[in-house]
Amino acid sequence: MSEQVFRKLPCRRVSRRSVLKSSASLLGLPFVAKATAAFGQEKLAGSGEVIVHSYGGSFTANLRKYVFDPFTKATGIRVFDVTADLAEPQLKAMHEAGRVDWDAAFVTPQGYAELNQAGMFMPIDYSLWDDEALKGVPESARLTHAVTAYQNAALLVYDERAFPKAGPKGWVDFWNVKEFPGPRGLYGTLGFQAMVFALIADGVTHKDLSRLTDDQIDRALKKLDEIKPHITKWWAAGGEPIQLLINHEYALTSAPDGRALAAIKQGTPLRMVWDGATIGENYWTVLKGGPNSTNALKFIAFVNRAEMAAAFTQGNGYPGPNLNQLKYLPADLVPLISISADNAAKTVRFDVAWYLEKRSDGKTNADHIQERWLAWRTR
Template identity: 70%
Template sequence: MNKQASHKLSCRRVSRRSIIQSLVALLSAPFVAKATAVFGQEKLAGTGEVVVFSYGGSFTENLRKYVSEPFTKATGITVVDVTADLAEPQIKAMHEAGRVDWDVVIVQPHIPACLDLRQAGAFMPIDYGLWDDESLKGVAESVRHADAVVAHESSTLLIYDDRAFPKGGPKNWADFWNIGHFPGPRGLSTNSYVADLASALIADGVAHKGLWRLTDDDVDRALKKLDEIRPHVTKWWTAGGEPIQLLINREYALTSAYDGRALGAIKRGIPLRMVWDGAMTYESYWTVLKGGPNSANAQKFIAFVNRAEVAAAFTQWTGYPSPNLNQLGYLPAELVPLISTYPYNAAKTIRPDISWLLEKRADGKTNADHIHERWLAWRAQ
């Protein structure tokens, strides 16, 4: 995307009504990556199949329709879907058994099992030689690792019901804690303990860049701040769709929630607002399993899905943005300000220090385990 187009996107002023109306109209029409000769150039053409893991449900349905089927049309390679909540346990079992049945897998780098697999050499090097120029320029080197590339981002952020705040809603986590100016029932997650501790520290005045690494005093400070908001949390949500439904039902006025779930509701015309200041953003990785039955086709699939127009289809229909910034030129303009990779939003997000979270303490526990135990003890009080 050229500088002029980028400037137009960043400076556009879009009303809430126009966003909702345009999204409902635009997203009702098919947006499928074009399976043209450009996508089907010789180095991606092939035969046979590739086995691709994803999360199931609407995620896999949309991945199949808007990415896998265009890939097959462009290359001649059939995609076989496999699904589960998490891939790491199955990868570990296959790796230990010496029989790998999958090819392309989305993994979570922030969990210890993924680190163990990487250290065990379970993932092949990514063949960036198959990527086109627009992909290499659009996907930053920082997210193109030797054995993995970012598949998508997911964020836990503040979401509020526009109906509850007709004069203007909260702008940050400090406002979430401000019961006087922004009254109403709140929601927080029982599972997103890193995000909740971070949001509490931000609400208490800690700058985004000052969050990591968390000392025991930092955790004490965060839990003390959470003590203030605890009486106003009417329900601690567990499943990803729960906070959005509670907002729709007006059982919440504001809550933490996942960006993909909120975006899905906004597509349906639900009057929700996303607050990106202090959003906790995690990355998931595409990997190619070493010893998989169709490794060459797996490399081609990853090269295809990271092309800008395909990346735009992935982002639009899964609800979670892939990393190719050149996709912004292919997305509906009304959608761009609602995703984490939009530069204005990205500048406001925070990212956990994964290496620190997985680092072992003197007692043998990871820092993530330690702060999780502190969190559970606080929740049990």
């Protein structure tokens, strides 16, 4: 995952490069939603075009195949994609220039909070959504001016070759170097994840980790002191941990779920452990003043339909929030994604608003956590 995106906020998007490589590995997918005029329904039918931001490369290529082309076939609206690693700088520039050239864009929660305050997004028209989408997408994912596009996880992944009999079951085992020996890895750039993993290893329950108090930070860093000598490399780029597992340079590590999923689908003997995984997410937004806003709202409604949500998940490896998509996904894929009921119950979701709040010293809670982390890493 890219450290350039969210130096301040736990819930961040996976880097474009990470997404592209993961989605490139998800080949030979068996399902493509059947797009027909009836599937589009009369209220989504239209004409003209919609301009949608994406990340380029294989990510966009798969969106064209699994989402954009079916949308055009069902509604008659053509999709033109524009690419950027991050949408936020482009959106700010358009806003300042008074000319909005895009219609829909992915934004991070941090970017959303800032740009929405500036009035840059249109309300999502949920009246266009079908019943299966409204029931399948949780209310927490349906914001007034955005909807969750996909979520990503950081979780424990281990090499089954290193533990042929029984592998680690969670972060307690990650800290147990005697029973589960071998080189270890953790994400080194941002500290919140490692702190959460350390607190779980120290007995803190998942429900108490949406925020990190000063006492919890102290406790986490003390626990991390125990494992620090056994971390052979603090990885920084999303592709590193999986490649190091493949090369036998790690036996177990934290890693992005999409990267692990892509490797597993290629036959790599890795195991994903969902207990204590941290969840981040990205949003779909419709830009106020865009040239085709009406079509963009129809596009958002379409992509959140259960069958299309399943197609999106298969196309990029990171699931959207519609739980009704599970019945359209291959059975062997469901246990490997974060929205399955068994996995979701084991994950940690952060209080994004709290992380963006400012403390008495003027720094955000996220800034404070990161400063404590960097001080610990360098001592």
